[in-house]
Amino acid sequence: MFDNLRxxxxxxxxxxxxxxxxxxxxxLLFENGYQAVVLYRIASWFKRHRIPFFGxxxxxxSLFLSxxxxxxxxxxxxxxxIVHGVGLVIGDQxxxxxxxxxxxxxxxxxxxxxxxxxMPQLGDGVFVAAGARLIGGIEIGDNVFIGANAVVTQxxxxxxxxxxxxxxxxxxxxxxxxxxxx
Numbered sequence: 001m002f003d004n005l006r007x008x009x010x011x012x013x014x015x016x017x018x019x020x021x022x023x024x025x026x027x028l029l030f031e032n033g034y035q036a037v038v039l040y041r042i043a044s045w046f047k048r049h050r051i052p053f054f055g056x057x058x059x060x061x062s063l064f065l066s067x068x069x070x071x072x073x074x075x076x077x078x079x080x081x082i083v084h085g086v087g088l089v090i091g092d093q094x095x096x097x098x099x100x101x102x103x104x105x106x107x108x109x110x111x112x113x114x115x116x117x118x119m120p121q122l123g124d125g126v127f128v129a130a131g132a133r134l135i136g137g138i139e140i141g142d143n144v145f146i147g148a149n150a151v152v153t154q155x156x157x158x159x160x161x162x163x164x165x166x167x168x169x170x171x172x173x174x175x176x177x178x179x180x181x182x
Contacts, residue, residue, distance in 0.1 A: 001045040007039050007078035011099075014081070033082030036068035043072035062182035076100065077124065093117055097142065101133075101147075105131045123158065 009024055012034060016023035027034040039062035046055035055072035063069045067086035070076075074090045077096055077098035082088060084104040090096075091109030106128050108120050118137030122128075129148040134140065141158030150162045 001041050004076075004078040004080075005041050006046045007098075008034075008041070008080050011079050011081045015083070019137075032068065033067035033085040036062050036066040036070060036082050036085050039066070040068075040072070040074075040076070044074070044076075045069075047072035078148070087111040091119050093119040094121075096122040097126065101127045101150075103128065103130040103132075110137075111135050118147065118159050120152075132141045150166075 009027075009031045012023055012027050016027065018026060028038070039058050042054045043058035044061065046058065053123075056115045058069065059072050068082060068088045069090040070088070070090040071094070073092040074094040074096070075101070076094075077088075077097035080096070081101045082103075083101065085102070087105040088102055089107045089109060090102075093110075094108050096108075100122060108122070108128070110117075110119055120134040120136065120138050120140060122134070122140040123142035123144065125143040126146070127144070128134065128146045129150070131149040132146045133151045134146065135151070135153050138152060140146070140161065141156055142154070143159045144155075144156050145161045146152060147161065148162040150164050152162055156162055
């Protein structure tokens with residue numbers, strides 16, 4: 001637990017300018033993503049050591065404090081970074097490799113409760129942008145970028161990008177146009 005947490009904490013240097021220990025203290029107090037990572041590591045430790053009650057209790061505390069719902073049964077490698085994590089959900093049997101970055105409103109889980117044993121497996125260095133959904137027993141390779149609002153239901157090979165290409169359509173309003181009444 002402490003080795004993973006140490007690597008998670010070092011990743012904060014990407015977004016923090018203060019020196020140690022101030023950036024850690026500031027993150028513990030004000031960064032809901034880092035709070036969620038710390039509480040997940042503690043809850044997961046209790047789950048792995050088969051100490052009942054505390055894992056789920058800490059997971060609920062994390063949801064209450066940070067708005068992030070990470071199951072203690074998920075296996076997440078070192079270097080996890082959650083940025084603006086509100087609304088993020090990670091299911092029970094999800095596996096995520098090292099150096100993952102997850103943004104808000106991300107869902108990683110099964111399509112139905114009955115299929116909770118069919119959860120996504122993510123490789124190392126995966127970036128999942130805001131609003132993305134990774135659903136079902138899929139495998140996401142190493143160094144994959146999942147774009148905002150993507151819905152991923154099939155395997156993604158390593159070193160790939162998954163994007164939602166929805167062009168913005170803006171129509172100019174005509175001058176002096178009046179609504180017509182019929």
